[in-house]
Each structure stands twice: as C-alpha cells, then as structure tokens.
Amino acid sequence: MFNFTHDGHVHTPFCPHGTKDPIELYIQAGIEKSLQSMTFTEHAPFPRSFIDPVPNQDSAMSIDLLPEYLDTLQRMKQHFKDVIDIKVGLEVDLLPHLEEETIALLEPFAPLLDEVILSQHFLYVDGTYMPIDYSAETFDELVTALGSFENVMKAYYESIERGLGFPWENINVARIGHIDLPIKYQKNYEWDRSHVKEEEERLLLAIADRGFGLDFNTAGLRKPDCGEPYVAGLAKSANRLNIPFTLGSDAHLANDVAAGFDLIAQKKATFL
Template structure:
C-alpha cells in the first residue's frame, strides 16, 4: 500500500544544481498539495578521493555544508511539527570503489538522519566514472562505450546489485532511489526491457533480501526523453516480492513537491 500523502524524495537550496527556493517554500508547497509527510533527501557529500565527473562538478553538497543542512531542517521540523511530519535524510550515491569511504564519511551524522536513499548517478567503465543522467550528450557517451542502451541498463543494474553488499543500514538507508534512471533518455533509443529482465529480476530479489524499499519517482514524467515514472515498469514484480514503495517527486524546486502524485494514484497498479 502506497502512502500518497508522503513525498519521500525532496531536494533543497543546499543542492548545487537545484534552485534557491527557501526550505519554507517546499513546506508551503507540500501543505498546498495536502501532504502529511515529507522527507528532505539532499545529495550527500562525496568522498574526498572521488572526482565529480560532471562538467559542472555540482552533483552534491560539500561536507562543510552538511551540518548546516541538518540544522536548518531540524529547525523546520520543530517549527511545523503540528501540521507536517518533516523528516531529514540524504540521497547517498553508490560509487563503485568508494562505498566504504562513503559510509565512513557519513556515519558520524547517521544519528541525525531519519531515513536515507541509496542512488546511483555514475557508472564505472574501464577506470572512468561516467554520469548517467547529466545530459543526453554525456549519456550517449555511455551508450557508445558499452555498445547499446540495453548494455547501459544492464551495467547500471549489475553495478547497483554489487553495491548492495555493503552495510548501508549504518547510514539509515531505507530505499533505493530511481531504480531505472537510465530510462531518462529512452525515447532517443530503440531498446527492449526483456533483454535486461534477468538482471532486473535478480536485482529486485537482492533488494528484497536486503529489506530495502523502492523510490517510486515521478521526476521521469517531467523529462522530455522519458515521460515515465522511474520504477513503475518493475512495480508488479516488486510488489509480488513484497518490496514497499515510497513516492518521491525528486523535487529540485518547490513547485515540484508532490507533483503528479494524484495521477499516479489513479493507476490501477497502485490501488
């Protein structure tokens, strides 16, 4: 059963590639849309040895700003406690080769985190970290290097499956973010999901065994080359495995909080 009054994936002005909308603006938008619970999940700081491969190197907040982020959301939680359940969390990147460093970096803050998301925005190929969702141009580099769109999706699933062997519970990870992020650009390619169904099924079973949920992420609806909810295509199989879903707008601006939730609620899959 999905809680349509909870937006579990929201960014903030602490996001270097987001907006300058104040935290209060996100709260106002949530209340306007009738939400009862919101979870702020700002992009967690990246480990020192990792060099952000995006052209703008703006994928995550710095470690220096993390305490301020936590403090500001804590104040917001208290200020609006009577009208809205506000939770503080992070969107943590699984970086192949840097998982242990990431956990060590963020574990000192774990006792202040209500819930976190584990996501993957980069793939490691032949020693290079390549962005998955920065732009169509950078994604096409991945397709050309790996050979096909299906090969990118397969590599994405395989990488995430490998990443789940680490102790993410130490950082209060509750769910996996936008499980099928590569479909952000799927309209530009011909591909068949059946060609990756085996690894998709294996990944879902690994997620089930680990006890994690999934982020049912509406941001894909707002992407011109996608037009789909991230993780919707795996919903039937995930539900059959007992994997819980939490809706997430992946809002990077206040106006997107809770966006498209009403449309998702109408879909028979989630009734």
C-alpha cells in the first residue's frame, strides 16, 4: 500500500518561503535514506489575476522562474539517472474561480511534467482569498469568519470537490495534496471529525471517480498543533474506495526528505 522508497512531495530552493538548500542536497538526502525515486513538486506560479494574500506574497514561485526550475530538474534527472529516479513535478494551487486560468497558464509546460499535485492553500470567503496554513493567527481569522473549525473543514472539502470539475489531467495532476490541511491547527480547537463526515465522504467519492490519488503527507507530524500525517483521518475511507496513496514529506529543507516515513512503516496498519 505504501512505497517507502519514493518521496512524492519535495520542494526546492525555488520556493520563496523555503530554504536555500540546493536541489543536489535534497537528492543526496534521498539517496542516503535509500529512496529509489523522488518527485520535486515546487509551488507552481499563480495566475496573474491572483494577488497572494500572505504578508510577504511568497506562497509560490514566479512564472519567470518556471523555465529555469524545469530545466534544472531535467538536468538533475539526467545527472542522477543511474542512482535515483528524479521526477519533475509541481504543486499547483486549486484557486476557486481561477481554475481555468491556472490550467491555461500551466498547460504549455505539461509535456515537461511527470506528475503534479493539486493542493488548496486558500479558501474563498465573501469575495476574499484567505490563507489556510500561513499562521495560527490567520487561520483563526478564517475560523472566526466561518464560525467554527468544523465549518472550515467543510468549506475546505467542498471547495476541493467543486474544483475537481475542471480538466486537471491537462496538466498531469496525479493526486490531491494534504487533503485535510486545516488540521495543521487542530489542537487549538475542540472539534469532532464525525461532524464533517458527509463532506469528507463526498469528496473522496469525487476523487475516486476522477481516478486521482492522495498525498499521504508526513509534514503534519512536524507541526506541533497537528500531530498526525495529513490524510491519516481519512485513510481508511479512502482505502475502501481503492484510492492510492503516495508518501510525501513536503520537505522544504533537505534534511526533511522522507521524514516520518519510518513512523508510517511502524504504524501503517493503524492507518488502513
């Protein structure tokens, strides 16, 4: 069920909110941890009409850097081909009301992409894009705007479900990233997952219908207010629908490549 020799969610120095660790350092970390393959999934450029709402406007790389990013990874793929399989990818934001613009922007680059993760980092609330995972403070503004933690979870699931109606296969989307990202701050709130089961199940059915997989994202283990992998709470339901999982560290520094994979290996039976 889990391939522990592949890290399917890895960032790079092209990430404006990450570290400057060279790509070679990420790859070397993967080799040292006995990986056979890695997918680099840098945050894809936003459509020009989208204004990044986080203070430093550093959520994604510039469109001007995308050709250099892709060229760099193609060179890494060739350089390390006898040691490790490097896959070229992106983490594309699902931006409500800008789905078509996003696909149109990235479609010319699709032939250069092995696989893409589709993730949501912003919710559209009353005409405004609000960040989900920027900080505990901005997340609390989202909870206040929607009325409860459960309402944020419902809105998150429903937004992804609506977004799946667009032709993401045109840019080689393979899986949905951190499908329950709001749990990054779950320990700050009293909430009951059973209250969002209807929305959760409906989304998983939509994902299964589209043939997408799920990012089994270990970054949640490294977040003190989360304490579990993203998707862990939905894993049994997803598994019953035969939705495939791809382990991903969501590493933004080289040392985090394959982080948490050992814990998942020890406890995999509890997730499925």
